[in-house]
Amino acid sequence: MPPLLFHDVRVFDGHGVRPRTSVLVDGGRIAAIGDHVPAAGADVVPGAGRTLLPGLIDAHVHLTLPGLRHGFAFGVTTQLDMFADPLVLRAVRAEAARGGPVSDLRSAGIGATAPGGHPAQLVHHGLFGPFPTLAAPSEAPSFVAARVAEGSDYLKVFASSVPGEGHRPSLTADAVAALVAAAHEHGLLAVVHATDVRSALAAVRAGADGLAHLPFDRPPGPEFAAELAARDVFVVPTLTVLESFCGRPGAAEPAEARVLDAAALATLSTPMAPAAADGYAAGYAAGMVAPLARAGVCVLAGTDAGAPGTAHGLSLHRELGLLVAAGLTPQAALTAATAAPARRFGLADRGEIAVGKRADLVLVAGDPLTDIHATRRLVAVCREGVLHEVGAG
Numbered sequence: 001m002p003p004l005l006f007h008d009v010r011v012f013d014g015h016g017v018r019p020r021t022s023v024l025v026d027g028g029r030i031a032a033i034g035d036h037v038p039a040a041g042a043d044v045v046p047g048a049g050r051t052l053l054p055g056l057i058d059a060h061v062h063l064t065l066p067g068l069r070h071g072f073a074f075g076v077t078t079q080l081d082m083f084a085d086p087l088v089l090r091a092v093r094a095e096a097a098r099g100g101p102v103s104d105l106r107s108a109g110i111g112a113t114a115p116g117g118h119p120a121q122l123v124h125h126g127l128f129g130p131f132p133t134l135a136a137p138s139e140a141p142s143f144v145a146a147r148v149a150e151g152s153d154y155l156k157v158f159a160s161s162v163p164g165e166g167h168r169p170s171l172t173a174d175a176v177a178a179l180v181a182a183a184h185e186h187g188l189l190a191v192v193h194a195t196d197v198r199s200a201l202a203a204v205r206a207g208a209d210g211l212a213h214l215p216f217d218r219p220p221g222p223e224f225a226a227e228l229a230a231r232d233v234f235v236v237p238t239l240t241v242l243e244s245f246c247g248r249p250g251a252a253e254p255a256e257a258r259v260l261d262a263a264a265l266a267t268l269s270t271p272m273a274p275a276a277a278d279g280y281a282a283g284y285a286a287g288m289v290a291p292l293a294r295a296g297v298c299v300l301a302g303t304d305a306g307a308p309g310t311a312h313g314l315s316l317h318r319e320l321g322l323l324v325a326a327g328l329t330p331q332a333a334l335t336a337a338t339a340a341p342a343r344r345f346g347l348a349d350r351g352e353i354a355v356g357k358r359a360d361l362v363l364v365a366g367d368p369l370t371d372i373h374a375t376r377r378l379v380a381v382c383r384e385g386v387l388h389e390v391g392a393g
């Protein structure tokens with residue numbers, strides 16, 4: 001395969017911007033960056049009027065085989081799964097390993113919840129097979145050891161149910177703490193689902209590394225940002241799915257809809273709930289994003305793709321728009337979808353445009369640093385140096 005030269009292109013490297021430079025890709029890696037890189041024999045991709053970004057990372061999805069293809073087609077080259085049925089996961093991992101125009105992934109595998117707790121109700125919807133749960137904190141070590149044996153890359157813990165579910169059982173604070181401790185014993189991150197402020201704060205105080213959603217039952221008060229910042233906890237706001245919880249599903253432009261299939265479009269256009277549950281509002285979470293960022297809390301872009309109201313890949317572009325509307329600069333939102341998740345999840349080979357990094361890249365028309373919606377104007381997506389044309393930017 002000849003080297004690839006992105007010529008005279010604006011580069012967002014995961015942190016900052018170079019208005020105009022060139023990027024040489026060779027052997028699946030970024031080989032050189034600069035105005036005069038050696039480019040003899042390279043295939044040249046013109047960069048004028050375009051922006052080159054690290055491949056996008058969605059830090060909260062639930063993967064399916066189609067989701068792996070759809071994600072990639074929208075520039076999401078790595079998806080971080082936050083609960084998967086082991087059988088589905090095996091198929092998805094095999095597909096990702098074959099290469100081609102599909103995302104790479106990491107996965108929590110089975111998440112930890114109480115017997116009958118969220119998301120056990122989804123078994124009845126046919127989304128998962130039955131899965132093991134925890135009845136007592138003392139079961140945490142064996143639960144986590146079983147996930148490690150299955151190949152989980154990190155631990156997902158459900159510290160609350162979801163609004164509108166009535167009285168579904170959930171893990172006690174002691175069980176959450178025991179799970180976090182067991183995850184850390186194995187060197188795994190513990191990423192916690194909590195949709196109310198009280199459960200989220202309890203999980204953070206128990207040592208959770210990250211929150212898989214922002215809580216949205218009330219404005220959290222200033223101690224929330226201070227506590228998360230002091231403990232260096234990351235948050236994945238998932239404003240996209242919180243909107244869906246409040247009756248607002250996603251939507252696709254005609255050109256975007258053509259990338260998805262009928263099932264994905266049906267999921268995208270169906271809200272998680274017809275209206276917000278009593279007392280809940282997505283705006284509480286959105287209102288927290290800027291204060292958290294100001295306090296120094298690491299914000300990661302994630303969507304809960306796979307859930308009603310979302311679509312793999314496409315929804316990450318909506319999330320970026322929602323994060324900017326919530327007060328992040330476009331540059332901060334793009335870091336939240338590239339360098340920041342790579343760093344927090346230990347993916348040292350990606351998330352930045354730097355020499356030696358994996359050549360997972362996205363080329364878009366226009367400048368997403370001034371207009372975040374430009375990320376939707378995809379021209380091409382590169383996986384390990386292989387270029388796939390995806391649109392007409």
Ligand SMILES: [Zn+2]
Nearest residue numbers: 060061082304
């Ligand atoms: Zn989820």
